[in-house]
Amino acid sequence: MSPAHRIIPCLDTEGGRVVKGINFVGLRDAGSPTQLAERYNAEGADEVAVLDIAASREERPTFLETIRNVAEKLAIPLTAGGGIRSLEDARSVIGAGADKVTVNSAAVVRPALLAELAHEFGSQAVVLAIDAKREPLEGDEPSGDHWDVLIRGGHQSAHLDAIEWARKGVAMGAGEILITSVDRDGTRSGFDVELTSAIARAVSVPVIASGGAKIPQHFVEIFDAGGADAALAASIFHDGVQPIRQLKEFLAQQGIEVRLRC
16 A cells, blocks of 8 residues: 655744745745644644745755754654755754755755765655746747746756756655745645656655645645645645645545544
């Protein structure tokens, strides 16, 4: 039997607060990371992700105190990242209480970082985050679209194809891929099923889909047609639009394997 699909609330933090925007801009305050983490732990989330979204762009360290405070509230795995540029940065994050680290910009700049992290912590603790934006190829044919990798908090093109970068990242040691659709981020228009499916077919490791979730059916689609192993969302959980426990009960009713906790 295949592993249960995971539901992962994401705490995008800036200045010690959870923030949320649309297409990576227009950020608004969404609450306290520790209070939200405690709530999600009680609601039945499978994991929690804490991402310092400004760390790479502003070239400052990951907010370790936030990670420590969140970790104290959790009995489930914690993935943390933002500004991790070296093995020492990752050691600090793991030491603060994270179970996994996620890297994005620094891995694009120096892919060997993935191999170093995998050697130190094991591939299962290394998540390669890819922020992908759909771009038409020459000729403007819909079937010719590809996804460009963005770095620095979604503010700069890496001039890489997302699918090829996912393959290379796994070959270098990444044990999971977190694929975020920049086009769908915060829009609540549904996950990018085509993007996620393309990534899932290209790699042999679990794929976490992110960007665009609103209704329970969106999660059914990303697990079925999208081939995702896990789904990450933020604003619908923060704003109480979709309670996690109810979401998982719905997914179970639709035949999607999930973990239901008492």
